[in-house]
Amino acid sequence: MTSAPHGKVAVFSAGSWGTAFSIVLADAGNDVTLWARRPEVADAINARHENVDYLPGIELPPNVDATTDAEKALHGADVVVLATPSQTLRENLTEWAPHIEDDAVIVSLMKGVELGSLNRMSEVIHQVTGAGPERIAVISGPNLAKEIARREPAASVVACADEEVAKRLQQRCHSPAFRPYTSVDVLGCELGGAYKNVVGLAVGMAVGLGFGDNTTASIITRGLAETARLAMKLGANPLTLMGLAGLGDLVATCSSPLSRNRSFGEKLGQGMTTEEIYASTRQVAEGAKSCSSLRALAEQYGCDAPVARYVDEVVAGTMTAQDMMDAVLARDTKAETD
Ligand SMILES: NC(=O)C1=CN([C@@H]2O[C@H](COP(=O)(O)OP(=O)(O)OC[C@H]3O[C@@H](n4cnc5c(N)ncnc54)[C@H](OP(=O)(O)O)[C@@H]3O)[C@@H](O)[C@H]2O)C=CC1
Numbered sequence: 001m002t003s004a005p006h007g008k009v010a011v012f013s014a015g016s017w018g019t020a021f022s023i024v025l026a027d028a029g030n031d032v033t034l035w036a037r038r039p040e041v042a043d044a045i046n047a048r049h050e051n052v053d054y055l056p057g058i059e060l061p062p063n064v065d066a067t068t069d070a071e072k073a074l075h076g077a078d079v080v081v082l083a084t085p086s087q088t089l090r091e092n093l094t095e096w097a098p099h100i101e102d103d104a105v106i107v108s109l110m111k112g113v114e115l116g117s118l119n120r121m122s123e124v125i126h127q128v129t130g131a132g133p134e135r136i137a138v139i140s141g142p143n144l145a146k147e148i149a150r151r152e153p154a155a156s157v158v159a160c161a162d163e164e165v166a167k168r169l170q171q172r173c174h175s176p177a178f179r180p181y182t183s184v185d186v187l188g189c190e191l192g193g194a195y196k197n198v199v200g201l202a203v204g205m206a207v208g209l210g211f212g213d214n215t216t217a218s219i220i221t222r223g224l225a226e227t228a229r230l231a232m233k234l235g236a237n238p239l240t241l242m243g244l245a246g247l248g249d250l251v252a253t254c255s256s257p258l259s260r261n262r263s264f265g266e267k268l269g270q271g272m273t274t275e276e277i278y279a280s281t282r283q284v285a286e287g288a289k290s291c292s293s294l295r296a297l298a299e300q301y302g303c304d305a306p307v308a309r310y311v312d313e314v315v316a317g318t319m320t321a322q323d324m325m326d327a328v329l330a331r332d333t334k335a336e337t338d
């Protein structure tokens with residue numbers, strides 16, 4: 001392995017985004033150890049510098065290696081990056097936490113809200129590891145894994161309550177193709193990232209039903225209003241929702257055929273059931289779970305959240321995508337800024 005100027009980063013796990021972000025980190029000058037839960041994935045990365053399951057055809061840099069041994073991955077890593085499915089993070093991290101170095105910064109790349117607890121990923125990280133806000137960060141923005149892995153130019157947000165930590169992380173992931181901005185609004189970034197997946201599902205449903213750009217633009221705009229309503233009630237900076245981790249990511253997800261959430265919604269719009277869609281892919285579509293948690297969170301805070309509510313109904317099979325469109329349009333009329 002090469003000796004990189006920045007030191008060692010451990011990345012969990014070797015799915016699409018963990019692998020693509022490892023390329024960013026390696027290009028930025030870190031030595032990266034990527035944890036995979038299946039030995040064949042780790043072996044292929046080490047032998048062929050390729051993650052054949054998630055990013056076939058993309059050559060990984062020499063300063064990325066892989067292991068299935070969490071303790072080995074975490075040893076000496078001053079930055080730990082987490083990219084598991086949101087709903088398994090608590091269980092995964094409980095296993096890994098004893099091996100995390102005492103002062104390591106823990107970074108969430110995940111875009112979901114835990115079912116049941118309604119916790120954001122930074123809250124789960126705090127609860128499981130005991131790390132304080134100065135050691136917990138979020139990186140979120142319009143970052144479709146395949147495009148990032150191909151080193152197409154993109155920007156993102158590195159958020160941490162401690163701005164100095166955000167600045168240090170910014171340097172750790174600033175590569176020739178990846179431009180990170182700092183923020184102290186962890187909450188706003190996390191809600192923007194989780195909500196855009198739910199809006200992406202709704203847009204996908206409209207596309208699957210055969211509707212065009214007026215419909216999708218209307219859903220995107222009202223989805224952003226709904227996101228901002230809840231995020232502001234919880235204390236987020238409204239400008240975060242207008243930025244890369246809000247509007248930026250919403251636009252990328254809702255307009256790209258690469259988005260798993262949009263594709264999942266498209267299949268629902270075409271009449272497939274949730275079970276049939278799950279059976280057709282192993283890839284995570286976070287919005288299919290977070291629609292329930294965001295709906296519950298909005299209800300808890302007394303926020304009107306029709307997009308989360310109706311998407312949740314369609315995913316649960318209690319409504320069709322067409323029912324959802326009809327119900328949205330038939331709602332009581334009101335002022336746009338209410
Ligand atoms: N893909 C993208 O473009 C982006 C994704 N994200 C976010 O990153 C997070 C991860 O998504 P992504 O990498 O795309 O997902 P993928 O579906 O591509 O990969 C999921 C990864 O999680 C592993 N995994 C699955 N189940 C478990 C489990 N029970 N315990 C531990 N690991 C498990 C998979 O391992 P295995 O292969 O063995 O099943 C795989 O490595 C999500 O929150 C997503 O919203 C954020 C920005 C961009």
Ligand SMILES: O=C(CO)COP(=O)(O)O
Nearest residue numbers: 141142143144259260261
């Ligand atoms: O978060 C993403 C892009 O920023 C990836 O979106 P999907 O999970 O819908 O593919």
